[in-house]
Amino acid sequence: MEQVNNRSIEEFKSYGYAEDILPKSPEKRDWSTFNYITVWMGAVHNLMSYMTVAGFFVLGLSVPQVLWAVMTAAFIVSIGYVLNGYAGSKYGIGYSMLLRSSFGVKGSIIPALCRGLIAGVVFFGTKTIIGAQSFNVIFTKIFPGYMDMVPGFNFLGLDFPTMISYIILWVITVGLFLGGMKILSMFSKWSSPIIYIFIVGAAIWAISVAGGFGPIFDYTPANPTSSPLVFIACVSALVSNWGGPIVNIADLTQRAKTDKAPMIGLPLGMIASYILFGITCVALLVGTQIAFGIEGFNIVAAIDQIGNPFIVIVLLLTLNIASTSYVVFGNLLPSGLQMTALLPKVFNVKTAAILTAIIGTMILPWKLVNGTQALYLFYSFIGSMYGPITGIMLTSFFLERKRTLNLSAIYLKQGDNGEHKSGYNVIACTVFIISFLIVLSGAFFKDVAVLAAISKSAFLSGLIISGVLYAIFYRFNNHTTVQERETGVKAS
Numbered sequence: 001m002e003q004v005n006n007r008s009i010e011e012f013k014s015y016g017y018a019e020d021i022l023p024k025s026p027e028k029r030d031w032s033t034f035n036y037i038t039v040w041m042g043a044v045h046n047l048m049s050y051m052t053v054a055g056f057f058v059l060g061l062s063v064p065q066v067l068w069a070v071m072t073a074a075f076i077v078s079i080g081y082v083l084n085g086y087a088g089s090k091y092g093i094g095y096s097m098l099l100r101s102s103f104g105v106k107g108s109i110i111p112a113l114c115r116g117l118i119a120g121v122v123f124f125g126t127k128t129i130i131g132a133q134s135f136n137v138i139f140t141k142i143f144p145g146y147m148d149m150v151p152g153f154n155f156l157g158l159d160f161p162t163m164i165s166y167i168i169l170w171v172i173t174v175g176l177f178l179g180g181m182k183i184l185s186m187f188s189k190w191s192s193p194i195i196y197i198f199i200v201g202a203a204i205w206a207i208s209v210a211g212g213f214g215p216i217f218d219y220t221p222a223n224p225t226s227s228p229l230v231f232i233a234c235v236s237a238l239v240s241n242w243g244g245p246i247v248n249i250a251d252l253t254q255r256a257k258t259d260k261a262p263m264i265g266l267p268l269g270m271i272a273s274y275i276l277f278g279i280t281c282v283a284l285l286v287g288t289q290i291a292f293g294i295e296g297f298n299i300v301a302a303i304d305q306i307g308n309p310f311i312v313i314v315l316l317l318t319l320n321i322a323s324t325s326y327v328v329f330g331n332l333l334p335s336g337l338q339m340t341a342l343l344p345k346v347f348n349v350k351t352a353a354i355l356t357a358i359i360g361t362m363i364l365p366w367k368l369v370n371g372t373q374a375l376y377l378f379y380s381f382i383g384s385m386y387g388p389i390t391g392i393m394l395t396s397f398f399l400e401r402k403r404t405l406n407l408s409a410i411y412l413k414q415g416d417n418g419e420h421k422s423g424y425n426v427i428a429c430t431v432f433i434i435s436f437l438i439v440l441s442g443a444f445f446k447d448v449a450v451l452a453a454i455s456k457s458a459f460l461s462g463l464i465i466s467g468v469l470y471a472i473f474y475r476f477n478n479h480t481t482v483q484e485r486e487t488g489v490k491a492s
Contacts, residue, residue, distance in 0.1 A: 012411035020349045021341050023407060024092035024254050031255040036265025037272075039252065039329065040245070042195040044273040045280070046323035047130045047299060052241055053281045054297035055376060056234045060225030063217050063286060067278045069231060073238035074274030076460070078267035080239075080246035084390060085266065087397050088250025089259045091405055095248035095334060096341030100410045102396040103432075106423030110432065111392075112338040114385045115247050120335030120356050123244060125365030126378070127327050128169055134300050134316045135165035141309040158366055166361075173324050174357050177332045178350055196276070198318040203280035205306060206287030216286045233376075233456035240379040240459045243386030247393075248334040332356060380443045380458045387462020388435035392428050394463075395470045400477070420477070427473050435466035 009022050056066045087098055095115070099108035139146040139161070150160035158166070210216050239246075253262040288294050288302035303319075306312050332353040339352030347355070368378060397403060409419050417423035439462045442448070442455025454461040 008407065012407075015411060015413050016344060017411060018340050018344045018348060020337060021094060021097055021344070022411075023097075029092060029255055029257050031252070031261060032257055033261045033265040033268075036252070036256070036262045037269035039266075039269065040326075041269050041273045042322045043326040043329065044270075044277045044322070045195050045199050045319060046127070046326045047134060047319050048127055048323065048326075049238070049241055049277070050281055050285070050299040050319070051130065052237055052379075054285055054299060055237070057221050057285065057289075057297050059230055059234065060221050060223045061231065061234060062221065062224060063219055063282055065231060066234075066282055069234045070238065070274055070278035070281070071271075072235045073242075074271050076235070076239050077242045077246060078270045080242075080390065081249050081266040081270065082263050083394055083398070084246055085249040085253035085262050086259070086403070087405065088253035089256040089262050090403070091407060092254045093405075093407070093410070094251040094254050094337055094341075096338045097410050098250050098393070098405075100418065101401065101405050102393050102425065103428045104420040104423050104425035105412060105416070105418040107420070107425050107429045109342055110429060111247075111385075111389045112342055114389065115244060115334060115338060118385070120244075120331045120338075121360045121363060122365070122368070122378070122382070123331045124173075124327055124335075124357055124360035125363050126368055127323050127331075128173065128360065129162075129166060129365045129368075131169045131320045131323050132162055132166035134320060135169055136161055137300055137304055138313050138316050139165065141313050156364055158364075162366070166366075169320070169324075170357060170361065173327055174332070174354060176324060177328045177336075177353055195318050195322050198315050199280050200276070202303065202306070202311075202315050203283040203287075206283045206291075206302075209291040209305075210283075210287035211290070215290055216283060219286045219290060229453055229456060232460070236383060236457035236460050237376055237379045240383035240386065242330075243383060243390070243459050244334065245330045247386050247389050248337075251334055251337055252329070377443060380455050381440065383458025383460075384436050384440040384455075384462055387439065387459040387464075388432045388466035390459075391435070391463040391466030391468075392432060392470050395467045396428065396474065399471055400474045425477060427477055428470060431466050431469045431473065435462050435469065438465060 009025055012022055013019070053066060053070065056069060061069065087101075088094065096108070096112055099111055102108070103111055136147060147161050149164075153160035153163075155163055207213060207216065245252075249262075249266075256262050284302055285294075285297045285299065288305050289297060292302075292305050294302050294305070299319075300316070303315050304312055306315070333349070335356040336347075336349035336351075336353035339347045339355065340349050397405075412418050420426070438451070439454055439458050442451035442453070446452045454465075
């Protein structure tokens, strides 16, 4: 771990950088291995992840294939966490500032906006509307006439009860974030056990109504497939669901007490959580399909079949706790940090996060989650952004810079363009744009087999394409050090 002295931090602060984006001094690195084990344990069990796995069965994967897809995704995500989080734990800096070493001081604006604003906004909106739809079921159990309120009301495609549910969840999510990191850490630590108690109970019930493990493992989807491309596409979709945290994992690893804390904690927590997630997810989705014939493997409808209003309410609230944890740590926090880094005089982390939540509603997210096809198109889009960003960051840090950063070339005085005269790492920005266009094009040119296959595994394809391209061309970069810029003398 590279310790940053307080004198350097004070110097960087004098340049106008907000406290939230300065390097973390040793006394502010307060996350242990246990924090990293638990940070995503509850969030794994979010409604959007269940919807994603439900799509695997719709696409024709068998139960063993689904379980393999889930565990493969967990392994890939864990590798992404460890590799892309290393720089954050070593230097105590977050994603927004780490981007400067890869894309340049000005060039970092492009991936920062992609992750912090575009993806953050869309993820906040989609996950909140999915949660609101589950709130409809909860409130209907308490108030049987809830869904009949204000019949005929239509606000840009949103009915009145769902609008109320959305507003309530919006306020809860934003309010939790505004409570600060200590409350968030405590929320993550204590919500996970609650989530696991109820989600395991629901899985046991589903296995029981299906007649045991045997019928579940023997289940055959309506349109079975053995295509490797479909399997890869499913793995990539689940990885894309966690692509955002992979990209900005430095926002969490910068708080690590030691380098080993996130390297051990993140994989252990993710893989252990996904073992249980795979089992409970398959049990709930397939068990209720066998017992009740739930159309489209709808997870909310599946839980509603439990019948006992109290259990249904508690279980849906449990899944919403997980979703809220994901939204807060995986979307509002990085969005706030990115916007603060871009416009420190306009935003702090909290005001930027509130703006993200507002815009996340203005994009009408209820129009984006109306089926499996729309969900996978969404994953293709965000994977086309996340994959290339990750590929460039990893190649830049491990290959180009040999795991060494100069913080004085990252935290600069206003008007200083850093290592690149224009402020843009032209190679990185060009590779990002090319990779993004190649990967996303397959979603629109489906008749071109190669492009279609690339698009179906958007995150993985984007990571590989961008990593290879940047590895080929990064040598054309002409880096200058702070000393060279000040003296005008090129080091030998």
